[in-house]
Amino acid sequence: MATPIRTDALVIGAGPVGLFAVFQLGLLGVHAHVVDSLPHAGGQPAELYPDKPIYDIPGLPVSTGAALTQALLQQTHPFSPQLHLQDEVAEITALPDGRWSVGTAKGRYFDCATVFIAAGVGAFVPKTLALLGIEAFVGRQLHYHRPAEMLSAGETLLVMGDGDAALQAVIDAAQAGVVVTLMHRRDAFKAASHRVSELQALRDRGGVRFLAAQATGFEAVDGGLQALRVALPDGHEEHLPVNQIWALTGLSPKLGAIAHWGLAMERKQLVVNTEDFQTELQGIFAVGDINTYPGKKKLLVCGFHEATLAAYGAMAIISPGQNVPLQYTTTSTQLHARLGVSHSGSSV
Ligand SMILES: Cc1cc2nc3c(=O)[nH]c(=O)nc-3n(C[C@H](O)[C@H](O)[C@H](O)COP(=O)(O)OP(=O)(O)OC[C@H]3O[C@@H](n4cnc5c(N)ncnc54)[C@H](O)[C@@H]3O)c2cc1C
Numbered sequence: 001m002a003t004p005i006r007t008d009a010l011v012i013g014a015g016p017v018g019l020f021a022v023f024q025l026g027l028l029g030v031h032a033h034v035v036d037s038l039p040h041a042g043g044q045p046a047e048l049y050p051d052k053p054i055y056d057i058p059g060l061p062v063s064t065g066a067a068l069t070q071a072l073l074q075q076t077h078p079f080s081p082q083l084h085l086q087d088e089v090a091e092i093t094a095l096p097d098g099r100w101s102v103g104t105a106k107g108r109y110f111d112c113a114t115v116f117i118a119a120g121v122g123a124f125v126p127k128t129l130a131l132l133g134i135e136a137f138v139g140r141q142l143h144y145h146r147p148a149e150m151l152s153a154g155e156t157l158l159v160m161g162d163g164d165a166a167l168q169a170v171i172d173a174a175q176a177g178v179v180v181t182l183m184h185r186r187d188a189f190k191a192a193s194h195r196v197s198e199l200q201a202l203r204d205r206g207g208v209r210f211l212a213a214q215a216t217g218f219e220a221v222d223g224g225l226q227a228l229r230v231a232l233p234d235g236h237e238e239h240l241p242v243n244q245i246w247a248l249t250g251l252s253p254k255l256g257a258i259a260h261w262g263l264a265m266e267r268k269q270l271v272v273n274t275e276d277f278q279t280e281l282q283g284i285f286a287v288g289d290i291n292t293y294p295g296k297k298k299l300l301v302c303g304f305h306e307a308t309l310a311a312y313g314a315m316a317i318i319s320p321g322q323n324v325p326l327q328y329t330t331t332s333t334q335l336h337a338r339l340g341v342s343h344s345g346s347s348v
Helices: 016-027 043-048 065-079 164-175 193-205 256-260 300-318 333-339
Strands: 005-012 032-036 082-085 089-094 100-104 109-117 123-126 156-160 179-184 209-212 214-221 224-231 237-241 244-247 251-254 269-271 284-286
Touching (some): 005 016, 005 300, 016 032, 016 043, 016 065, 016 109, 016 300, 089 256, 109 300, 156 164, 164 179, 164 193, 284 300
Parallel strands (some): 005 032, 005 109, 109 284, 156 244, 179 209
Antiparallel strands (some): 100 109, 123 251, 214 224
């Protein structure tokens, strides 16, 4: 077992509510570690509606999923949270001293005073290709999340999917001179209209090939993926030579292990009290879409409120006996110091 990372607070989920919990904990002087199954922070807003307008965040007449994520990350910046991305929390067990041991799929262990479950509708996991043996290429030639590095000009890329992530990947690859094919079951897309138009323009210029087809098999030589076999609507089969496949066909939320942690649940949500959003287990809080209580609404603003009260509640466990006064960010010099801002509000 790896040496556990000892922390006052572990946040499960880097969605908007998990990020705001990090901020509120930071204001109270608590550093947090965060685990998320996705390769980036932001949860549903970043993954499901990055370009769509959000109109009901107080004081922000309009934002988008992507802009909100950036703003929340910026807000947590002074507190340097440690993000452990592309990892999934798998188990949680009580330690004899009242702390919690939390283990992840990648073999990390955390020894935590408090745990904030901000897991939304579950861990977002990619829909995978149902081709026996193809998993051997994951992370090398087959990617279920867009990799940071683009292929070189002239290399061949097959992108699968019909959403924003797939279409943006195709557009960027074509601009980089990559020989790119987009494959989807039907010639119809659910991405934002500006991306669909951009894709159409590229197709019209011959910069991108579109294929309505489904994968049926693959060919590999000496451990290297050479081609994907696909079935066309007319029943013919085609061999598509590929350097890489980016299968961006969507993510599905998986509640997974959380359902087996022995916490009280109602309709797949964790039952909490509304004083500090703690579950019935001391030190385990649940905030955001994952929790339920009388009157619960799955809204960002409700999750932000829950994260605030949970952070205050956690202080009774992290620093027992310590008086935690309410302080205003406008006037508290202690909070200014924690935020790294001068009295006038500028960064120091
Ligand atoms: C299309 C759409 C539009 C919306 N529009 C609005 C709106 O206009 N206004 C509004 O207030 N709300 C809106 N919502 C709802 C809002 O997005 C959610 O209330 C909010 O995202 C909840 O945040 P969260 O942090 O609780 O969960 P999420 O955003 O779901 O984030 C949870 C994170 O936890 C991670 N995770 C889960 N389990 C694990 C695990 N075991 N290990 C590691 N990581 C894990 C997930 O990968 C995910 O990143 C909308 C939702 C959708 C789908």
